[in-house]
Amino acid sequence: MPQIRPISDLRNNFTEISRIVHESKEPVFLTKNGYDDMVVMSIEQYEALQMSKHIDSALFEAQQQAESDPTRLEFDEISVSLRNRLAEKVGQANA
Template sequence: MNIRPSAAIRQNYNDIADMCRKTAEPIFLTKNGEGDLVVMDIETYNRREKMLKLREELLAVEEDRVRGSKGYSVDEVAAMMRSAIKEAAGHGTAE
């Protein structure tokens, strides 16, 4: 875990930015010895946001399953995908 005083961001922005990119980890900034901000590079932020969104979606699906919502077998999903591909291929050609 990288912890730096908040003054470090003003004094060493490029070093902090490089460290964020190299480690792909957030840097925690303190103010008066207390946690204040978290800084991370945009790629790390986007990756974490995508992961959180995926986890939320998986949790929602699992909650639906636990409540008894109908699911699909592998064979049913494969058939639906084949049907969608055939439909897309049919609409994508000029006849």
């Protein structure tokens, strides 16, 4: 269940708000004069949100590329190609 607190709690109860966002792994929504104003979250939550946004963007770009390019490759072709590239990189790293 989302935590909704007045913005004054950020000043008066900072330690409690920090504990809530870290323990619950959920953001705390702050209100000002009864209206939504800010969201407080842990850095871990923020980084996860950014990563999700990055993944969504990459998937959208891949979908657009797939729709514009009719070329389709078989899994075996891709698998062999990736294994060869990996073997080359490992060989270079060991040299």
